[in-house]
Amino acid sequence: MSNPYGQRWRKARREHLRAHPLCIFCQQQGHTTPATVVDHITPHRGDMKLFWNRRNWQSLCETCHNAAKQALERSGHFRGSDLAGQPLDPGHHWNAA
Ligand SMILES: [Zn+2]
Numbered sequence: 001m002s003n004p005y006g007q008r009w010r011k012a013r014r015e016h017l018r019a020h021p022l023c024i025f026c027q028q029q030g031h032t033t034p035a036t037v038v039d040h041i042t043p044h045r046g047d048m049k050l051f052w053n054r055r056n057w058q059s060l061c062e063t064c065h066n067a068a069k070q071a072l073e074r075s076g077h078f079r080g081s082d083l084a085g086q087p088l089d090p091g092h093h094w095n096a097a
Helices: 006-019 024-028 048-052 060-076
Strands: 037-039 059-060
Touching: 006 048, 006 059, 024 059, 024 060, 037 060, 048 059
Parallel strands: none
Antiparallel strands: 037 059
């Protein structure tokens, strides 16, 4: 298996999806789509602090996840973060926990 994060991530991911069951991108557009992916807002690139920082997680559906990754690759910019890689505003409503 290529997933280096194993059991702990699978469990954390499942819990995140239970707490945040809807795709946030779809929600922003007024659609209600069940999320199936927990995405890292700022790509962690192996940084475990960033990887496990729940403020850096967002629930997405498969479609939005793929679109976000493609947009990221095209633009070279990270959605929701500045150039220093700071995560989104922690006061954002779906970060409230
Ligand atoms: Zn979506």
